[in-house]
Amino acid sequence: DAGVIQSPRHEVTEMGQEVTLRCKPISGHDYLFWYRQTMMRGLELLIYFNNNVPIDDSGMPEDRFSAKMPNASFSTLKIQPSEPRDSAVYFCASSSGVPVGNIQYFGAGTRLSVL
Amino acid sequence: KQEVTQIPAALSVPEGENLVLNCSFTDSAIYNLQWFRQDPGKGLTSLLLIQSSQREQTSGRLNASLDKSSGRSTLYIAASQPGDSATYLCAVMDSNYQLIWGAGTKLIIKP
Numbered sequence: 001d002a003g004v005i006q007s008p009r010h011e012v013t014e015m016g017q018e019v020t021l022r023c024k025p026i027s028g029h030d031y032l033f034w035y036r037q038t039m040m041r042g043l044e045l046l047i048y049f050n051n052n053v054p055i056d057d058s059g060m061p062e063d064r065f066s067a068k069m070p071n072a073s074f075s076t077l078k079i080q081p082s083e084p085r086d087s088a089v090y091f092c093a094s095s096s097g098v099p100v101g102n103i104q105y106f107g108a109g110t111r112l113s114v115l
Numbered sequence: 116k117q118e119v120t121q122i123p124a125a126l127s128v129p130e131g132e133n134l135v136l137n138c139s140f141t142d143s144a145i146y147n148l149q150w151f152r153q154d155p156g157k158g159l160t161s162l163l164l165i166q167s168s169q170r171e172q173t174s175g176r177l178n179a180s181l182d183k184s185s186g187r188s189t190l191y192i193a194a195s196q197p198g199d200s201a202t203y204l205c206a207v208m209d210s211n212y213q214l215i216w217g218a219g220t221k222l223i224i225k226p
Contacts, residue, residue: 004158043204043216056211091158099212100146101166106158 004107006092012113018080021110024073025094033104034067034077035091043091049075082114117142117209121217129225130197136190136220138205143183146208150179150190153202153219162203163190195224 005024013019025032033048047057052069060067064083069075079086089111093104118141128134138148147166151159163172163179165188171180178191192199202221206214 042218043206043214045213048213056213059213093159099208101164103149103161103164104214106160108156108158 004092004094004105006090006107006110008110009108010111010113012115013082014115015083016081017114018078019082019086019112019114021077021090021092021112023075023077023092023107025075025092026096026105027073029094029096029105030072031095031097031099031102031104032069032075033093033095034075035093036088037091037109038088046077079112082112084114087112087114117145117207117215119205119207119215119217121203121205121220123220124218125221125223127223127225128195130195132195133191133193134195134222136192136203136205136222138188138190138217140186140188140207140215142209143186144210145183146210146212148179148181148188149206149208149214150177150188151204151206153204159204192222197224197226200224 007022030051034046035043037043046059047067049069067077089109091106091109093106095102095104120139122137149164150162152162153159165172165181176193181188200223202219204219205217
């Protein structure tokens with residue numbers, strides 16, 4: 001398997017624009033996680049899905065953020081409208097089985113810069 | 116609220132040395148503790164996962180220990196190599212099945 005695939009790798013946009021980040025989890029994995037990494041706050045969990053259903057979105061910072069998982073092989077994280085403070089690296093991860101005993105596999109991340 | 120601290124923030128050692136990275140957490144109610152490696156511009160790679168009932172895990176030159184009662188974990192790297200240079204992150208899984216992350220230790224191994 002090619003691992004978790006994220007696109008784009010880099011995104012530069014202007015404040016107020018809509019941004020969509022994409023993730024393809026490892027085939028067969030039933031959990032998908034979206035994280036954000038910044039220098040100030042480190043790594044933070046935004047939301048996670050189990051079998052395409054959002055389980056915990058308490059980490060989503062504002063209503064400007066939304067995430068979907070229309071099928072087992074694709075998820076999106078959308079920011080609308082984007083703001084400079086959204087600049088960060090966004091990671092997607094997937095795992096098989098319950099989180100307690102199973103490691104998460106991370107994608108290479110999307111580096112987002114909002115000007 | 117669970118907090119994870121990693122000390123030191125950065126470490127530079129000569130090649131061949133053994134070294135220890137430290138991780139501490141404030142709430143002992145965890146399901147597991149995990150160590151990850153992050154290379155610049157890349158994602159995170161899981162190194163070791165220690166369940167709450169375990170005391171240690173080993174993989175090659177890496178050994179991770181867990182003392183849940185004192186809220187501490189160490190990652191021991193034996194015979195360090197330049198390829199070990201990376202940022203090492205510790206994370207604990209809390210009662211909500213969420214990973215709470217430390218800020219990481221940036222490790223540089225000098226040839």
